[in-house]
Amino acid sequence: MPHILIVEDEAIIRSALRRLLERNQYDISEAGSVQEARERYSFASFDLIVSDLRLPGAPGTELIQLAEGTPVLIMTSYASLRSAVDSMKLGAVDYIAKPFDHDEMLQTIARILHDRQQPVVAPAREKAAATSASDSAGSDEYGDIGIIGRCQAMQDLYGKIRKVAPTDSNVLVLGESGTGKELVARALHNLSRRAKAPMISVNCAAIPETLIESELFGHEKGAFTGASASRAGLVEAADGGTLFLDEIGELPLEAQARLLRVLQEGEIRRVGSVQSHKVDVRLIAATHRDLKTLSKSGQFREDLYYRLHVIALKLPPLRERGADVLAIAETFLAHQRERQGLEQLHLSREARQAMLHYGWPGNVRELENAIERAAILSEGPEIKAELLGIDIEFDELDEDFDETALASGSGSNEPTEDLSLEDYFQHFVLEHQDHMTETELARKLGISRKCLWERRQRLGIPRRKTGTTTT
Template identity: 55%
Template structure:
């Protein structure tokens, strides 16, 4: 097969008796291998070409990098520390000599000297000399082998790793002192005994470890080297000793006659790894917490838009600002009430930013958007495996808001059976993640908001009275826009400037007529509706002229009907105005209901479908009654 591959590096490379490799250290690739290298490593030449150099040294990548860097830096270098793996998995004892190879194919030329073959040649040469030297030489040889055996025994006794041998029947043949110290057994009690039964009979979890599954015995059964990184041997005291070991078969004339086992105690390393793993998990938890905080903050920034301040000069707004100024420096719980769209979240943000917690996050929770079954997980977090789908630990909103402020929007939507869990953390500042027994403490300032009448909810049994009192420490009411009409022009101008920046235009203006139309309208959707109307008008504007999408003649929502003189003539606009007032009055009297015996349709003596059509035609907006 090798003769079919073109020679890449010349005849000397091909016919050199020493094993030679040409490698690209930057790409970690073997560019070529001469036949001697193929024989030494046990691989076909085609298999070696293009393979990773590091694959030949699976446990010595750092040493390989150091050797390569030294050759590149000095031009040549040698090392006896690298032990490439033979195709059978055995580690070879070799010496590497490397040199920088310049030319068309840049790389390193590595000459591999087989130390075992060198030793055999030296022994053969010495033996030939012994034969020539006669009896005296043979005596010297005998002394030499005795010295070698003595040195081997000294090495076994001095080795830091535990070493013991077993024969093909699994009986222990020798045990070095390090193995005695690590296992607590004297050698005389182990030699001749079944080692597996004494020190390797049980796995770390207490389950039985059969002989046929033991990798140590596998070495002399299949003739392969077995390496295990994480198992236990059992100390004489009954305590487990965590070890890594290698079981290498021993051959005599090609026949496997036993195995030698080298092991080391990795208990300290495992302990250090466990501490490191725990530290990394803690770091990962903190990282995920910071990521979630960042995600929540980004969401808050997106929801908040460009409107960060409370805008207005009305008496209602000035009173609101005074309340915020008084309550912000404290840690008191605040309950913000008011209709939808009046800026309850803006009030919560203003309190937070004026408080001593302003350097920590304001975490917003929309209680109405949380599924009932995920309430605990969302608020308090969970651990991996706590329920189906819990694939990793999750940090809850209370933990995210630790040291900061938690804004519970739509708090009236929390199911009754879950309100007790919220009350506990508000009272005690403690909670447990779902699936975890550890109690965690948090210091969170809570601001709640609702558009419901919680006192009425308490009377009707839909909200816990104790939770209501816990939330309603400092009540703040967000005034609807129709009750502070003098702020409409300021708010509209603010929203218009923001939209002009987004649309990159500067010719958008509000006329006096626009302002009068805006101030006449009832704004059932409050500030949020005003913001939407201005944005829509800016988008539809032509040549700087805004197109306000409002009813032609609008009036405050649900006012009393305007009396008309008996001889007054009604224009179409007046008739629409009268009908609008009449329907709004009926809706107000029926608490927003259209259908039913007490609904607005029955009060006006018209069919409910007819009234619904008129409401749509007149553009009337109203709050439907809660069921």
Template identity: 55%
Template sequence: MSSEIDLIEAMLLADLVTELPHAVRLQRLVASLRASFSCGAVALLKLEDEGLRPVAVDGLVREALGRRFMPAHHPRLAAILARRDVTTFDHDSALPDPYDGLLDSHVGAPLPVHDCMGVSLHVDGQPWGVLTLDALRTGTFGDAAYDRLRRYTVFVETALRVTRLEQDVHALRISRSSSDRMSGAGLARGVEEIIGQSAVVTDLLRELEVVAESDLPVLLLGETGVGKELFARYLHQRSQRADRPLVHVNCAALPESVAESELFGHVKGAFSGATTDRPGRFEAADGGTLFLDEVGELPLSIQAKLLRVLQNGEIQRLGTDQPRRVDTRIIAATNRNLGDSVREGLFRADLYHRLSVYPAPIPPLRERGADVLVLAGHFLELNRARLGLRSLRLTRDAEEALCAYRWPGNVRELEHAISRAALKMVSRGAQRSEIVSIPASALDIGHHQPGGGPADVLAGDEAGEPGIRPLRLVTDAAQRAHLRRALQASSGNWAQAARLLELDPSNLHKLARRLGLK
């Protein structure tokens, strides 16, 4: 046993001195701990806004990464946070486990009698979060395991400190003048709002982090429901204007008769009812950022005045010729193809080129892979707390339905689908004290046939005949089901599953991540 412990410690130490992406380092850390303790699941959760956000898990379903565990609702996590030492929960503990139904081997089912332990983590003297371990076999966590976790805690906190230092260095390379970046605080703000780990999202955030430091106009492009406002907030919070206002204007909701007054303000007597001078949204955002949502809906007459602001930094209140200087950064967003609007004479070409100095396409949910499960986990936890449920989970067929559906309404549609399904389960008599599992049939996102999976009826350009699904979806569903059978036959051992499938282990892990199984 001693040599095995030495080997694990050597692996942990090697990762600390190796240059790795911080997400990879933390994932390797929890995987090593799970192997060392021979337990069912290990989770590393970061404390953010009084909630705990999973940043690396091993043995839990992927949607767990989207959840936010509030210690006030989870007494075991609260107990771990309250102590600086290791906290253990015996198999007969009456406290509910926050991971009921979330273990890969017990999806949607209550955890059997088991052992659990955890430890609070601190970095530079400040609370960082918690590390938790669950073992399905009672007696796994004895005195020796207790002492070993206490020793390993040093490695975990060192890994977190290394990660923070790397983030600080990265931030300093981007901006030497931002004190928030130097402390690392700037990196944390706003990141938790954009949930997802797909390559397309992480690459986009990396680009936006760089462009945020400039005062260049940014044009956010994307379908309805992709979360353009969240990305606008991300840009503002990473900019030098973060301590100044971010003013949101929904251009589609501005009638042409009041649009000029709303944006640029007016003076007393400018029109009937203008009894006092009134500043507009540009002045409200002076020194900060103005977010023009659905900018493609602005009337042509207003577009000309907006162009003047972008060119000269000047506005004129309605009813006066006196210009006013404003220092406002513009972030615009649209779900339209503005190039088409220009050709149709609905949008000024010069304004389009001014706004699109840095166009940023936001990927639709269907292109974000397993992010759909991470986001689903986030919405499940919100609804669990809102409805006062002990636990709210997805069944396997529901996970497959979410991954196969095309999501024309994107993240907003996913949020509504989860909320409707949760309410439906409660209205059908689900007991709040039990684990509530949402099946595919409760999601209302398409037709679901036994063995056929979801989304059998898609948009006309996606399906030539009723019941015929795109080959990619059929292939993914078949691979997903076969991988699950191999893992079940291997008792969750990925290396053994790789041997059964005659795959290289690294290729198996890549395939599992693409299919949303990790």
């Protein structure tokens, strides 16, 4: 039975995590600080150490050097992403954001313990990929997907990509504009047996309706005015590889009929030709529209919809990805530093907090533009929040964002049974709201004040009313 040490000063979290792991057949020891852990245990006797980043006295990262080779998993809040990345560079095996999901915690621990049991040293290429993934602050677990993101929704997506990629099944990628649907298509191609063949990307919305059939399927000489020579289409160009059709909901009905024949028969016929020939193409389509609704209204062929909808992968919007926004922003900022030769350029804590509060309706594309704009307009090494050009009330941001968390003073009110995330949230808020401000509550929980307010509303926890002073 694997032996795990939990180092966490919050009795509520420590107890809930202990019970969760014990229920899943782990042997658990615990401590409230690095000093207590040093005095009570020999770190070499553990298979894994799970530690909070911010602890009374020495931070959790001190355990990395003290652990004598035992892997250390760091728990941290979304507001402390940069510190989490630094802990990875110091040697932490991974980090997980609080408040964490039970399944996410169990999956992360199982993966770490499994990897530790592997006796084979990773090849240099794999080690380089792993290093790159860590340095990019949020790449997928193994670096083979090529998409930044550590939230649970993205981890689930990575797992589906790895399962689907080796097949030849058609894939429909769903998601709002700007979420990175082409990156998913690229990952599916790169992890498939077609990786050495071409991947042809086509934005169906960018091609005039009168030309799209010719562009996709090619044409013969004289097929229409201006067709002075025969020309192969993009479907033929993708033969043996992958065809990615972005915004497929904009494809005209006539072109849809031709595409359906490609999928059903594996054949293509150029515009103006009577001859058909075989093509071997894997189709990946993407859209932000509801194709099922479009098919019911006659704007999209129903038979084509069901041909495309063999496997559907949905990308979450950026506003639902938590701290991923900071990891992606840091990647874009690194690109701007390289382009502009500004090695010291960095985001202020107010800018990072503003990005966590903002809803990003334009998703990753909007974030990239915001970082580029801010980098160009910045007059010093620090990018201020107002330079991001996002619609947010900056005077509502927490003044102490990303600073050392205050001691909670929770005492020893340890719960008598395992707590769900919502139970823990409710218990913590009700216990501490009389002597902590909303800013302090949010910071200790590792969430923004906006998120704190939204959870209060969802769980029906009224905000503490400020008492009026009587004279």
